[in-house]
Amino acid sequence: MATTAPTGSPPSQPSLTHPPPPRKLTTVKALSESPGLSSIPSIYTFPKQPYHEPVSDTKEPIPTIDFSLLASSHPDERSETIRELGKACRDWGFFMVTNHGVPERMMKAIIEACREFFELPEEEKRGISGKHVLDPIRFGTSFNESVDEILCWRDYVKIFQHPEFHSPNKPPSFTEIALEYSKRVRLVAREIIRGISESLGLEKDYIDETLNLENGLQLIAANLYPPCPRPELAMGLPPHSDHGLLTLLIQNQIGGLQVQHKGKWVNIDPIPNSFLANIGDHIEILSNGKYKSVLHRAVVNNRDVRISIAVPHGPALDAIVSPASKLVEDVGNPPAYGAMKYKEYLELQQGTMLNGKSSLERIRKGV
Ligand code: OGA
Ligand code: NI
Numbered sequence: 001m002a003t004t005a006p007t008g009s010p011p012s013q014p015s016l017t018h019p020p021p022p023r024k025l026t027t028v029k030a031l032s033e034s035p036g037l038s039s040i041p042s043i044y045t046f047p048k049q050p051y052h053e054p055v056s057d058t059k060e061p062i063p064t065i066d067f068s069l070l071a072s073s074h075p076d077e078r079s080e081t082i083r084e085l086g087k088a089c090r091d092w093g094f095f096m097v098t099n100h101g102v103p104e105r106m107m108k109a110i111i112e113a114c115r116e117f118f119e120l121p122e123e124e125k126r127g128i129s130g131k132h133v134l135d136p137i138r139f140g141t142s143f144n145e146s147v148d149e150i151l152c153w154r155d156y157v158k159i160f161q162h163p164e165f166h167s168p169n170k171p172p173s174f175t176e177i178a179l180e181y182s183k184r185v186r187l188v189a190r191e192i193i194r195g196i197s198e199s200l201g202l203e204k205d206y207i208d209e210t211l212n213l214e215n216g217l218q219l220i221a222a223n224l225y226p227p228c229p230r231p232e233l234a235m236g237l238p239p240h241s242d243h244g245l246l247t248l249l250i251q252n253q254i255g256g257l258q259v260q261h262k263g264k265w266v267n268i269d270p271i272p273n274s275f276l277a278n279i280g281d282h283i284e285i286l287s288n289g290k291y292k293s294v295l296h297r298a299v300v301n302n303r304d305v306r307i308s309i310a311v312p313h314g315p316a317l318d319a320i321v322s323p324a325s326k327l328v329e330d331v332g333n334p335p336a337y338g339a340m341k342y343k344e345y346l347e348l349q350q351g352t353m354l355n356g357k358s359s360l361e362r363i364r365k366g367v
Contacts, residue, residue, distance in 0.1 A: 027141045027155045029118060032226035044151050045233045056264035063088035065277070067188060068099040070195050085192070086199030089279055093294030094259050094268070097192070097248070097275040102184045104273045107250050109173075110181045111307055114222035115252075116171040117157060118307075125157070128168050133350035134317070134343065136160035137168060143237070143354040152354075153234040153300045155224040162186060162218035163316070178220060182311065185275075186218055189246050189313040192277065196246070200287055202324055207245065207286060210324070211315035217244070217342070218313050225256060225298060225306040236298030236306070240354045243345060244280040244314030251276075251308040260295040281345070281360045282315060285337045288323035295356060317343040338363045 031037070065088060069081040088095040117125070129139040138158045142151040160166045161182035167175040190213060197207040207213065225236045236256060251257070251270050258265040259278075268276060281293045298308070315321055322339035340348075340363055349359040 025141050025145050025151065027122060028151075028153050028228075029155050029224060029226050030122060032228065038229050040153075040228065040230045040234055044153060046150055046235045046238065054264055055258070056261065056266045058261070058264070058266060060261075062259070062266070062268060063092055063095040064274075065095050065097050065192070066099050067097050067101070067191070071191055082195050082199050085195045089196060089199065089283070089291040092259070092261060093292055094261075094276065094278045094296070096271055097188065097277050098271075098273075100188045100275060102181075102188065102275075106177070106181050106184065107273065109177045110220075110309055111250065111252050113171060113174045113177045114157070114220075114224075114309060115305075115307055117168060117174060117222070118155065118224045120170055124170065133346050136164065136166040144350055144352075147352060148354075150235075150238075152237055153225060153228050154236045154298065155226075156221060158219050158221045160217070160219055161311075163215040182218060182220060185248055185311050186313065188275070189218075189248055189311070193246055193313070196279070196283065196291070200290060200324070200327065202326060206324065211245070211282075211286075211319045211321060211342075213313075213315065215316040216313060217315070217317055218311065221310040221312060223298070223306075223308045223310065225300050225308075227302050227304060228300040229302055231300045231302050234300055236300045238354055239295045239297045239356050241284075241293035241295055241357045241360065242278060242280040242310075242312055243282065243349055243359070244312040244342075245282050245286075247278050247280060247310050247312045248275040249278070249308055249310045252306060254301070254304045254306040256298045256300060256306050257308070258297050258299060265297070280312065280314070281357070282321050282342065284360065285321050285340075285363070286324055286327075288327045288333065289336045290327065293357065293360065315342040317341075317346075321345070334365070336365055338365060 065085055069077045072078050125139045128137050130137060141155045142148045165179060167178050193207050194204045198204050228234050253270045255267060255269055257268045259268055279291055279293055283291050284293045318341060320339050320341050323335040323337055328335050
């Protein structure tokens with residue numbers, strides 16, 4: 001089940017025609033555990049220091065969607081919740097999901113399983129990692145080690161869960177926990193995507209069928225943010241939007257996620273036993289810009305290890321995503337985004353430094 005990749009050192013002969021072999025960087029975990037670390041290497045220093053940008057003091061709470069009402073057989077409850085879901089997608093692009101039916105013990109178990117994975121020896125984690133964005137297991141640091149000019153204070157592991165299930169062999173409980181967790185989370189995500197489809201005035205199953213969600217991509221993307229001695233200089237993850245349709249995120253009750261809302265960064269406090277959901281670039285494309293994927297970032301702190309587990313849900317890798325024809329023709333506005341295969345978009349995003357919504361900008365039609 002686990003994939004293995006050769007661990008040998010890269011060729012020492014530099015080639016004139018090929019890009020240099022990928023760097024293998026020290027993980028942030030190893031760096032943060034260096035004895036007496038009181039500053040950070042300059043490659044981790046972001047020029048725009050995150051804490052100097054205004055953080056909103058808004059009292060406006062992030063929207064909450066009660067999942068049990070979305071799945072309700074009572075038509076009024078369901079249609080009211082779909083209206084709220086549409087408003088949450090339009091106004092924030094982010095919302096909490098409560099009463100989702102995924103047991104709290106499963107959420108805690110997957111966080112612990114990922115924590116144990118990060119505790120494994122570095123060579124073991126590197127040893128199971130593929131190199132390409134479409135490899136089913138990737139472990140690494142920053143966002144894309146081979147192109148990042150400034151490094152993120154973050155290690156990660158990304159594991160494909162669907163359409164094919166993959167899992168590392170260690171820690172021993174990982175496979176069972178991940179299998180159960182990803183199955184349950186996928187059911188929740190698919191139901192929310194049906195609700196989003198309806199909220200756009202499309203058939204309930206429009207997104208599901210057009211983008212072949214039966215074979216849709218689902219990953220576990222676990223992030224480790226070790227304590228940082230100079231958190232005001234570093235970034236866990238710089239501002240970005242997510243690829244795909246819908247990401248469901250949980251975290252170990254240590255805050256750090258900030259969402260851009262009305263031009264300011266808003267701290268999102270962890271709420272136990274709920275998911276933080278956000279819509280991805282492919283909902284923006286499909287909705288022809290009616291719903292926008294929203295910039296978010298992760299800041300770090302100097303006290304606690306933060307772990308977050310994002311589970312992105314996307315179209316099938318071969319699905320071509322373009323604005324829904326009903327949303328283009330009916331309202332008489334032209335398609336604002338070009339059509340692109342989901343898998344090509346992933347390659348596009350992975351090939352550059354994580355930089356705001358630059359990948360989406362590349363397929364937006366000239367304005
Ligand atoms: C991500 C992400 C935020 C966080 O993994 O795409 O935005 O809080 N993570 O870790
Ligand atoms: Ni993200």
